[in-house]
Amino acid sequence: METFLDLWAAYGSTVTFAMVNALFALSTYAVLSTGVLSFTTVVFAAVGGFLAAQLSGKFGLPLWAAFPAAALGGGFAAAVVAFAFLRLESHWMALASLALVLITRVTALNAPALTGGVNGLIVPVRVEPLELAILLALCTVVFWRLHRSWFGLASRAVREDAAVASTMGISPYRIQFIAFLISGVVGGLGGAALAFTLQFISPETYFIGIAFTMIASTVLGGSFHWLGPIIGAAVFTALPTTMQAIVPQIEDVAKGVVLLLIMIFLPRGLIDPRAWGLKKAAKLREETEAKRAAERDAHA
Amino acid sequence: MQLFVEQLINGWALGSLYALFGIGFGLVFSTLGILNAAHGTYASWAAIAGYYAVERFGVPFPVAIAAGVIGGGLLAVVVDQIGFQPLRAKKTGMLGALITSIAFWIILDSLAGFATGQQSLAFPAASYPNQMVVMGPLRVPQMQIITIVALLVCTIGIHLLIQKTRIGAAMRAVGWNEVAAALGGVNARMVILLTAFLAGATSGLAGVLGGISTSNVSFTLGEGLMLKGFAAVVVGGYDDVRGTAIAGICLGIIEVFVAQYISTSFRDGFTYMLLLAFLIARPRGLFGSASFVRA
Amino acid sequence: MSKASAAARTLRGVLAGAAALAIGYAGTAAAAPAAGEYGVGFITENTGPLAAAGVSYHRGAQLAVDEINEGAWIGQGVKLKLNEKESGSDAARAVQALTQFSADRNVIAVTCCILSPVAAALKPVTTNAKLPLVIYGATLPGLPQPPYVTSVVGLPGPQEVKMSKMLAETLKPKTVAYFVNADNEGFQNRFKAAQKVMEEAGVKTAGVVSILSADTDFTAPATQAMATNPDLIMVWTTQTPAAGIIAALRARGYAGKISASDVISPAPVFKKIGAALAGVPFPIVFSSEISSSPEAKKFVEGYTKKFGEAPDTYSAQGYTSLYLIAQAMKSLDGKPSREDLAAALGKASAVEYNIYGGLPMVNGQAEVQNSLVAAWTADGKVVRWENK
Numbered sequence: 001m002e003t004f005l006d007l008w009a010a011y012g013s014t015v016t017f018a019m020v021n022a023l024f025a026l027s028t029y030a031v032l033s034t035g036v037l038s039f040t041t042v043v044f045a046a047v048g049g050f051l052a053a054q055l056s057g058k059f060g061l062p063l064w065a066a067f068p069a070a071a072l073g074g075g076f077a078a079a080v081v082a083f084a085f086l087r088l089e090s091h092w093m094a095l096a097s098l099a100l101v102l103i104t105r106v107t108a109l110n111a112p113a114l115t116g117g118v119n120g121l122i123v124p125v126r127v128e129p130l131e132l133a134i135l136l137a138l139c140t141v142v143f144w145r146l147h148r149s150w151f152g153l154a155s156r157a158v159r160e161d162a163a164v165a166s167t168m169g170i171s172p173y174r175i176q177f178i179a180f181l182i183s184g185v186v187g188g189l190g191g192a193a194l195a196f197t198l199q200f201i202s203p204e205t206y207f208i209g210i211a212f213t214m215i216a217s218t219v220l221g222g223s224f225h226w227l228g229p230i231i232g233a234a235v236f237t238a239l240p241t242t243m244q245a246i247v248p249q250i251e252d253v254a255k256g257v258v259l260l261l262i263m264i265f266l267p268r269g270l271i272d273p274r275a276w277g278l279k280k281a282a283k284l285r286e287e288t289e290a291k292r293a294a295e296r297d298a299h300a
Numbered sequence: 301m302q303l304f305v306e307q308l309i310n311g312w313a314l315g316s317l318y319a320l321f322g323i324g325f326g327l328v329f330s331t332l333g334i335l336n337a338a339h340g341t342y343a344s345w346a347a348i349a350g351y352y353a354v355e356r357f358g359v360p361f362p363v364a365i366a367a368g369v370i371g372g373g374l375l376a377v378v379v380d381q382i383g384f385q386p387l388r389a390k391k392t393g394m395l396g397a398l399i400t401s402i403a404f405w406i407i408l409d410s411l412a413g414f415a416t417g418q419q420s421l422a423f424p425a426a427s428y429p430n431q432m433v434v435m436g437p438l439r440v441p442q443m444q445i446i447t448i449v450a451l452l453v454c455t456i457g458i459h460l461l462i463q464k465t466r467i468g469a470a471m472r473a474v475g476w477n478e479v480a481a482a483l484g485g486v487n488a489r490m491v492i493l494l495t496a497f498l499a500g501a502t503s504g505l506a507g508v509l510g511g512i513s514t515s516n517v518s519f520t521l522g523e524g525l526m527l528k529g530f531a532a533v534v535v536g537g538y539d540d541v542r543g544t545a546i547a548g549i550c551l552g553i554i555e556v557f558v559a560q561y562i563s564t565s566f567r568d569g570f571t572y573m574l575l576l577a578f579l580i581a582r583p584r585g586l587f588g589s590a591s592f593v594r595a
Numbered sequence: 596m597s598k599a600s601a602a603a604r605t606l607r608g609v610l611a612g613a614a615a616l617a618i619g620y621a622g623t624a625a626a627a628p629a630a631g632e633y634g635v636g637f638i639t640e641n642t643g644p645l646a647a648a649g650v651s652y653h654r655g656a657q658l659a660v661d662e663i664n665e666g667a668w669i670g671q672g673v674k675l676k677l678n679e680k681e682s683g684s685d686a687a688r689a690v691q692a693l694t695q696f697s698a699d700r701n702v703i704a705v706t707c708c709i710l711s712p713v714a715a716a717l718k719p720v721t722t723n724a725k726l727p728l729v730i731y732g733a734t735l736p737g738l739p740q741p742p743y744v745t746s747v748v749g750l751p752g753p754q755e756v757k758m759s760k761m762l763a764e765t766l767k768p769k770t771v772a773y774f775v776n777a778d779n780e781g782f783q784n785r786f787k788a789a790q791k792v793m794e795e796a797g798v799k800t801a802g803v804v805s806i807l808s809a810d811t812d813f814t815a816p817a818t819q820a821m822a823t824n825p826d827l828i829m830v831w832t833t834q835t836p837a838a839g840i841i842a843a844l845r846a847r848g849y850a851g852k853i854s855a856s857d858v859i860s861p862a863p864v865f866k867k868i869g870a871a872l873a874g875v876p877f878p879i880v881f882s883s884e885i886s887s888s889p890e891a892k893k894f895v896e897g898y899t900k901k902f903g904e905a906p907d908t909y910s911a912q913g914y915t916s917l918y919l920i921a922q923a924m925k926s927l928d929g930k931p932s933r934e935d936l937a938a939a940l941g942k943a944s945a946v947e948y949n950i951y952g953g954l955p956m957v958n959g960q961a962e963v964q965n966s967l968v969a970a971w972t973a974d975g976k977v978v979r980w981e982n983k
Contacts, residue, residue, distance in 0.1 A: 009698030256405075
């Protein structure tokens with residue numbers, strides 16, 4: 001029991017950060033699963049994070065009231081972004097969303113009344129790992145239901161080929177708009193979760209670092225299934241801690257090399273439903289062939 | 301008035317660095333379809349290569365520049381062949397290459413820190429033209445003139461290469477549709493290598509010139525260029541080097557003028573507001589062709 | 596139960612009692628903590644934007660641990676062990692490192708942080724974990740919060756005031772232009788302190804040029820400052836900008852007086868910028884070439900021997916943070932707990948063994964008493980500044 005407690009104390013924060021990153025990755029996955037590469041999760045996270053920090057700091061809002069507020073804030077930001085950006089062609093979309101991340105930081109730096117400016121904000125409320133786990137579980141259930149719903153099917157169609165999807169009566173714009181709203185809500189929650197975990201946020205908190213962490217987590221884990229981003233976030237968060245334990249001198253280099261190797265050898269990510277499908281198909285084929293062979297033998 | 305003109309030239313030279321870097325970044329994006337997060341490290345490493353050429357071997361200025369340019373180009377080719385080539389066959393689109401480029405960014409940035417001993421280094425003053433050119437009441441540093449000329453030469457050269465030569469036509473074809481280009485008899489592999497080298501070399505030139513004129517050779521050099529060079533690409537339109545050049549120069553001048561006449565705290569805000577305005581109002585940039593849609 | 600095992604039990608009991616007696620006796624006699632190795636967590640910043648300074652802080656701490664252990668400074672058999680975890684100046688990584696230290700039962704105290712926002716992020720975590728934290732670099736007022744958070748870094752203010760007064764008297768400038776970091780509160784405070792002194796002495800402000808910490812091109816800001824035609828230019832910025840600004844001013848042909856802060860004191864800055872730095876005065880609390888107390892000399896000698904270069908003001912701070920922890924350990928008996936150590940740290944009224952010629956502590960915050968005004972010579976030595 002003692003060893004377990006020690007382990008938890010040592011790596012508990014890694015688990016906590018992995019859960020926060022999982023929220024960011026799910027937010028990225030939400031839009032990516034409809035074929036949109038967007039870094040705007042960072043923007044939604046910043047909105048959610050600063051909103052939650054201010055509400056709990058200035059108005060004494062409890063944790064479970066601040067989370068819905070952050071989700072709403074993120075969702076609203078997502079609606080604005082989707083309205084402005086969805087008409088852009090996919091490459092521009094990626095650039096534009098990255099630009100928006102840079103703009104968000106500069107805006108946050110120059111609005112000290114809202115964000116604390118360069119000095120940041122102290123967040124008086126703390127989220128317990130168990131509460132975070134519940135939040136992540138709730139989000140996961142939503143993604144699981146969506147995956148199996150008509151919306152999930154439609155978003156996969158839009159991702160594969162938007163033109164074909166629209167001939168089938170699916171409006172890519174509508175699907176992607178909804179995806180952005182989901183991304184915004186989850187991103188806002190993630191931002192608030194980060195604020196309540198770090199208990200200190202500044203404009204630097206929501207910057208390129210998160211953008212790359214979440215996109216790497218999503219793709220690393222696999223962007224074709226909701227489980228992918230969660231697994232990916234866990235791996236990507238544990239990577240620096242592991243590398244620090246193994247090769248402390250070159251932990252960053254080692255982290256990069258591992259990421260590179262995974263991408264080269266598993267370009268579709270760790271969780272790949274297509275690979276399962278192929279395996280299943282192969283097994284099925286084997287079985288049928290075995291059956292046929294058996295039948296042949298019986299006839300012979 | 302003298303101050304105004306001096307600051308105009310300061311801004312122009314600064315913007316020329318952004319533009320030079322942006323041209324490389326935009327080339328990779330438009331021709332190879334890669335959003336390359338590691339691009340900034342090419343500039344850092346080019347400056348480091350140039351610095352050690354001077355420090356260890358005492359080479360003259362043009363050789364130091366050449367070392368940086370070739371170093372940047374070769375690094376870009378290596379990164380492309382290790383990080384991007386294996387993914388081309390697997391059809392992962394922009395996503396896979398983005399992640400491997402993030403991996404290279406982490407690796408190369410960290411190694412650059414080791415290479416400079418975590419310090420910010422500077423070229424010895426005697427190793428480059430560090431005099432002031434006097435033009436009437438104006439005094440302009442030689443490095444600024446070199447930077448401005450370098451951008452002009454690179455922009456015109458690369459524009460002509462892409463628009464007027466067979467290689468350029470092949471590059472445009474690959475950028476349009478790699479499979480169709482290959483069917484049309486274009487050696488896609490050759491074009492990819494050439495584009496990667498050219499992009500790394502141009503950004504490397506920005507890195508080594510910037511490293512000299514700002515007395516800063518470290519991994520922060522590439523990061524700074526990356527943020528502003530990226531803005532130049534978005535404002536200028538990524539498929540046209542002329543747009544990137546003009547946008548880069550304008551961004552540099554605006555930056556200097558906002559700091560001089562308004563306030564430094566608004567400087568970056570101004571740049572990025574302009575960026576946002578362009579994104580919303582003219583998403584294809586200054587010269588971006590309206591019909592340009594990648595397959 | 597067999598007789599044999601009962602006898603064994605009795606024997607064990609007697610032995611345990613004797614052992615307890617022995618420890619108790621040794622403890623009271625030496626008035627020092629129980630012998631053993633105690634871990635000190637050191638959150639390094641050996642990579643990332645501030646790595647240049649980060650390496651110096653770390654080396655200073657390494658030297659202090661060697662000295663403390665070799666000389667049995669805390670007590671016979673009491674050794675410190677430095678446990679390092681890298682943060683790269685990133686708040687999230689620093690928080691993770693701190694929680695890992697708090698889980699390691701051998702770690703009795705942690706020392707950290709160059710950046711004030713990172714230190715601010717660690718404050719609630721370390722207080723929750725009841726783990727004493729000594730700040731070695733960050734200088735925002737109000738960071739220390741005894742008993743769990745203390746700082747060995749003197750707040751900016753007195754040194755800057757002292758130098759500004761000296762410059763106002765000796766140089767008698769009529770106007771001054773200032774460079775200041777728009778995004779660093781510490782340097783804004785230094786700038787304001789200097790400006791106040793100057794204006795009280797009747798020196799006008801010719802202009803204030805703000806720059807940002809991440810800036811690298813200073814040609815335009817230099818042009819801007821020179822256009823105000825000042826008699827003196829004061830540079831109150833972080834290290835990379837300060838070096839870049841002075842280089843740019845000289846490269847553009849500014850021949851007037853410049854002053855700066857202690858950020859230009861480390862040797863690599865001179866190596867980088869060279870003769871352009873010569874004669875630029877800066878306030879400093881420790882200089883390997885000027886500080887002359889026996890403690891300072893021992894520090895310089897030991898550091899040069901171990902690392903092959905002279906220590907700078909940052910290594911001095913890393914060194915001091917470990918001596919403060921050692922001092923608090925020394926005051927404890929038996930097996931010290933983190934709570935006891937924190938209480939001892941919070942109560943410290945001075946860092947007793949220091950290289951500054953006195954370093955009092957008030958409410959967990961060190962205060963610098965003695966500062967010098969120094970300058971580089973053209974051949975790369977730090978000397979007391981004189982108006983030439």
